[in-house]
Amino acid sequence: MLRxxxxxxxxxxxxxxxxxxxxxIEDLIYPLFVVEGENIKEEIKSLPDVYHLSVDRLEExxxxxxxxxxxxxxxxxxPDEKDCCGSEAFNDNGIVQKAIRKVKEIDPNMxxxxxxxxxxxxxxxxxxxxxxxxxxxxxxxLEYLAKIxxxxxxxxxxxxxxxxxxxxxxxxxxxxxDENGLETVxxxxxxxxxxxxxxxxxxxxxxxxxSFGDRKTYQxxxxxxxxxxxxxxxxxxxxxxxxxxxxxxxxxxxIRRVKDNFNLPLAAYNVSGEYSMLKLAVKEGLxxxxxxxxxxxxxxxxxxxxxxxxxxxxxxxxxxx
Ligand code: PBG
Numbered sequence: 001m002l003r004x005x006x007x008x009x010x011x012x013x014x015x016x017x018x019x020x021x022x023x024x025i026e027d028l029i030y031p032l033f034v035v036e037g038e039n040i041k042e043e044i045k046s047l048p049d050v051y052h053l054s055v056d057r058l059e060e061x062x063x064x065x066x067x068x069x070x071x072x073x074x075x076x077x078x079p080d081e082k083d084c085c086g087s088e089a090f091n092d093n094g095i096v097q098k099a100i101r102k103v104k105e106i107d108p109n110m111x112x113x114x115x116x117x118x119x120x121x122x123x124x125x126x127x128x129x130x131x132x133x134x135x136x137x138x139x140x141x142l143e144y145l146a147k148i149x150x151x152x153x154x155x156x157x158x159x160x161x162x163x164x165x166x167x168x169x170x171x172x173x174x175x176x177x178d179e180n181g182l183e184t185v186x187x188x189x190x191x192x193x194x195x196x197x198x199x200x201x202x203x204x205x206x207x208x209x210x211s212f213g214d215r216k217t218y219q220x221x222x223x224x225x226x227x228x229x230x231x232x233x234x235x236x237x238x239x240x241x242x243x244x245x246x247x248x249x250x251x252x253x254x255i256r257r258v259k260d261n262f263n264l265p266l267a268a269y270n271v272s273g274e275y276s277m278l279k280l281a282v283k284e285g286l287x288x289x290x291x292x293x294x295x296x297x298x299x300x301x302x303x304x305x306x307x308x309x310x311x312x313x314x315x316x317x318x319x320x321x
């Protein structure tokens with residue numbers, strides 16, 4: 001036998017030498033949920049080991065991330081007040097804006113990315129402004145997304161991440177940022193975002209489930225992949241700095257397709273449902289925690305350069321061992 005693949009599997013060191021894919025701590029973005037109020041650190045029931053934090057409790061969280069070597073966060077704000085048009089989302093003293101300033105005060109080097117969407121902020125829970133018929137009005141919503149992005153950027157965000165799936169939003173946001181002298185602030189676009197059932201635990205965490213209907217008129221049909229390439233292309237042409245596919249694990253083929261077609265950094269969102277399933281299985285002792293690394297690594301192997309994951313702390317601890 002001339003070819004014996006097992007030769008390269010014979011010892012730990014030889015396996016280390018030929019390993020093709022590695023997850024690095026700097027690839028990972030950790031989502032943070034910030035709430036109004038004081039002295040709040042409350043575990044989110046649907047997301048074990050993930051917390052709702054008030055701004056005054058951010059310091060210990062950021063210190064923990066620093067110690068683990070996690071350099072990027074994705075901020076989600078959960079406001080107290082909701083209305084038709086998500087006014088709290090572009091309030092310069094809103095929950096995300098306060099959190100951004102606080103994180104930058106604690107650690108100016110923390111890369112702060114903010115989720116730009118309206119669903120946590122609207123009384124109806126949809127990701128935009130509604131027409132009288134209850135349809136999300138694309139072009140009117142663009143003005144709001146642009147205002148929200150500018151407000152986040154002025155508070156000090158390094159990058160904004162629009163997750164609403166309106167058409168033309170990247171261009172609208174890019175123009176608004178530039179007009180406000182914020183041309184160094186980047187855009188990580190939720191380019192390929194499916195109307196997925198795997199967002200369930202997040203919607204409980206963010207109180208953002210739609211009060212009627214669903215998100216199928218703006219988020220993508222899980223069956224489509226040509227459309228993913230089209231969405232990614234539009235975002236690239238409109239000025240996105242980083243593209244994203246979401247969710248990740250049930251969409252590894254989509255990640256590969258987008259990666260092979262575009263020369264922009266590609267992120268994948270390992271979403272709440274993907275997290276909670278596996279986390280609970282590990283907590284119950286059904287699976288070894290190494291399944292977490294294997295699962296996150298598969299997203300990288302599929303082609304993602306960057307992974308947004310609630311597992312970032314678990315991975316950091318495993319990498320340190
Ligand atoms: C906001 C938003 C959602 C997620 C990220 N941003 C929920 C949704 O679209 O309903 C989901 C993240 C997760 O499940 O971890 N639009």
